[in-house]
Amino acid sequence: MAGSSDLRDITIADARDALAAGQLSARDLTNAFLEAIEEERYLNAFITETPDRALADADASDARRAKGETLSPLDGIPIAIKDLFCTDGVQTTAASHILEGFIPPYESTVTSNLRAAGTVMLGKTNLDEFAMGSSNETSYFGSVENPWRRSSDNKPLVPGGSSGGSASAVAGRLCLGATGTDTGGSIRQPAAFCGIVGMKPTYGRCSRWGIVAFASSLDQAGPMTRTVRDAAILLGGMAGFDPMDSTSADIDTPNFESVLNNGVKGLRIGIPSEYAVDGMDPEIEFLWEQGKSWLRGAGAQLVDISLPHTKYALPAYYIIAPAEASSNLARYDGVRFGQRKEGSDLTELYENTRAGGFGREVRRRILIGTFALSSGYYDAYYLKAQKVRALIARDFRDAYAACDVILTPTTPGAAFAMDEKSDDPIAMYLNDVLTVPASLAGLPAISVPAGLSHDGLPLGLHLIGRAFDEETLLRAAQALEDAADFKARPGQR
Amino acid sequence: MSVDKKTVTRVARLARIKVPEDELDTLAGELSNIIGWIELLDEVNTKNVEPLASVSDMKQRWRADKVTDGGIPEKVTVNAPDLQKGMFSVPKVVE
Numbered sequence: 001m002a003g004s005s006d007l008r009d010i011t012i013a014d015a016r017d018a019l020a021a022g023q024l025s026a027r028d029l030t031n032a033f034l035e036a037i038e039e040e041r042y043l044n045a046f047i048t049e050t051p052d053r054a055l056a057d058a059d060a061s062d063a064r065r066a067k068g069e070t071l072s073p074l075d076g077i078p079i080a081i082k083d084l085f086c087t088d089g090v091q092t093t094a095a096s097h098i099l100e101g102f103i104p105p106y107e108s109t110v111t112s113n114l115r116a117a118g119t120v121m122l123g124k125t126n127l128d129e130f131a132m133g134s135s136n137e138t139s140y141f142g143s144v145e146n147p148w149r150r151s152s153d154n155k156p157l158v159p160g161g162s163s164g165g166s167a168s169a170v171a172g173r174l175c176l177g178a179t180g181t182d183t184g185g186s187i188r189q190p191a192a193f194c195g196i197v198g199m200k201p202t203y204g205r206c207s208r209w210g211i212v213a214f215a216s217s218l219d220q221a222g223p224m225t226r227t228v229r230d231a232a233i234l235l236g237g238m239a240g241f242d243p244m245d246s247t248s249a250d251i252d253t254p255n256f257e258s259v260l261n262n263g264v265k266g267l268r269i270g271i272p273s274e275y276a277v278d279g280m281d282p283e284i285e286f287l288w289e290q291g292k293s294w295l296r297g298a299g300a301q302l303v304d305i306s307l308p309h310t311k312y313a314l315p316a317y318y319i320i321a322p323a324e325a326s327s328n329l330a331r332y333d334g335v336r337f338g339q340r341k342e343g344s345d346l347t348e349l350y351e352n353t354r355a356g357g358f359g360r361e362v363r364r365r366i367l368i369g370t371f372a373l374s375s376g377y378y379d380a381y382y383l384k385a386q387k388v389r390a391l392i393a394r395d396f397r398d399a400y401a402a403c404d405v406i407l408t409p410t411t412p413g414a415a416f417a418m419d420e421k422s423d424d425p426i427a428m429y430l431n432d433v434l435t436v437p438a439s440l441a442g443l444p445a446i447s448v449p450a451g452l453s454h455d456g457l458p459l460g461l462h463l464i465g466r467a468f469d470e471e472t473l474l475r476a477a478q479a480l481e482d483a484a485d486f487k488a489r490p491g492q493r
Numbered sequence: 494m495s496v497d498k499k500t501v502t503r504v505a506r507l508a509r510i511k512v513p514e515d516e517l518d519t520l521a522g523e524l525s526n527i528i529g530w531i532e533l534l535d536e537v538n539t540k541n542v543e544p545l546a547s548v549s550d551m552k553q554r555w556r557a558d559k560v561t562d563g564g565i566p567e568k569v570t571v572n573a574p575d576l577q578k579g580m581f582s583v584p585k586v587v588e
Contacts, residue, residue, distance in 0.1 A: 442548030
């Protein structure tokens with residue numbers, strides 16, 4: 001097999017086939033990525049690197065293969081895990097000071113599924129603190145850098161967030177794929193910013209058990225990869241019913257990869273008029289037009305649809321998600337685990353611990369959530385937002401009477417420079433304006449790299465599917481990927 | 494509505510997060526901006542709309558009422574910041 005720099009460029013599907021054909025060992029593959037991680041530490045994509053564990057995983061995989069006992073198509077595939085998934089015996093921080101040094105004595109269901117599939121864990125990737133952010137600048141362990149630079153000023157750019165470390169690691173060829181989690185766009189927005197594929201499955205497809213909770217009615221794990229096929233393969237290793245999560249869907253996991261070549265002939269692609277907002281970046285508008293013509297060219301039919309409550313999705317989200325976060329994050333009390341800051345009485349211990357342990361954005365969201373849930377404001381804010389959420393879910397249900405998949409851009413623009421938006425919370429929140437509606441409705445959605453901005457930065461197109469119809473979603477994504485033929489890579493524009 | 498310093502203090506107390514006096518003004522300003530923006534929702538007619546708490550329209554599952562885990566006190570307490578005699582410790586709460 002070729003040298004290690006070429007190994008870094010292969011896909012999960014290629015690696016799987018080469019491993020199966022005996023042309024490649026999991027150890028060589030793993031070593032190539034461990035070297036890459038070391039070389040590109042400036043990206044700050046990892047909070048914890050686990051080289052010893054990775055090599056042990058790889059050797060075990062090679063030994064299984066020699067005996068003809070491979071566990072799954074993912075056996076021996078080196079991946080990175082967002083540091084929001086609890087990993088038995090490996091520090092799990094959620095990028096927060098309050099969890100610094102926390103070593104879970106248990107394994108999340110998703111990572112446990114991936115271990116049972118034989119994957120190799122390279123390390124735990126950086127993220128926005130408690131997955132709250134759209135630029136990976138709120139991490140206690142420092143900002144992550146996007147491997148892409150814009151041609152005009154060459155400034156360091158954010159990778160998006162919250163799964164910014166995973167996106168940067170996949171785009172920078174530090175792993176074959178990574179896990180992410182998505183609450184309002186945290187897989188899809190960084191995927192778009194870094195020129196990779198990011199998929200949020202249907203709420204309930206992947207177990208939430210053992211994932212540090214942000215907003216439980218929205219959080220969903222998903223794959224981040226360089227191709228649609230890889231996303232299908234990795235999702236297959238992550239998904240599955242889990243009795244430990246009361247919202248886990250008790251349905252079979254289909255063979256997602258098997259449908260990719262079925263094409264989109266006759267598929268009805270919904271184009272929501274409300275996503276064409278005034279002042280939309282002409283580049284994004286052009287990209288969207290291109291996406292439409294690509295799918296039409298592949299035999300799909302375009303249908304105009306209406307999602308009338310689209311513009312209310314973001315403000316509803318910024319009540320619901322912080323409200324759930326304020327409740328979920330009540331557990332960080334400095335008593336049972338995590339950092340502690342003493343106080344003269346119990347209340348002061350709590351107050352000191354939480355003031356010192358949580359960063360600025362996390363504190364802000366807890367306060368908003370607590371406000372929205374507090375007596376006197378609950379009906380006006382929290383209940384109101386939940387009602388608007390019901391209307392948003394209904395919009396999608398109505399729209400799917402006339403279409404099978406919905407096409408929109410993923411983000412309002414390309415990756416921005418570090419510190420460019422970090423002073424204005426609402427400007428930052430607007431990054432998720434196109435991804436949040438599908439989150440509120442619990443629908444599967446995927447971002448596919450589709451073109452470059454005038455500044456040489458990747459832009460993504462976004463597809464939203466019916467609940468538990470990831471197969472149709474992936475078919476459409478494959479058609480987009482084929483037509484877009486996105487070959488650009490960071491540092492090689 | 495605009496969120497005043499008094500409301501920030503009350504909410505911070507409820508959330509058990511200490512906010513230094515000199516940060517109250519900034520926080521009140523930030524929260525007012527965010528809440529003001531969220532009030533866009535007032536435009537939406539939600540009369541007779543049931544609030545949606547969860548998108549999973551599946552029924553809650555029943556399970557057998559039996560112990561499935563336990564007997565692992567060391568694992569449960571292994572991350573405690575101040576473990577004393579195998580127990581979590583807190584400042585004295587009863588005189």
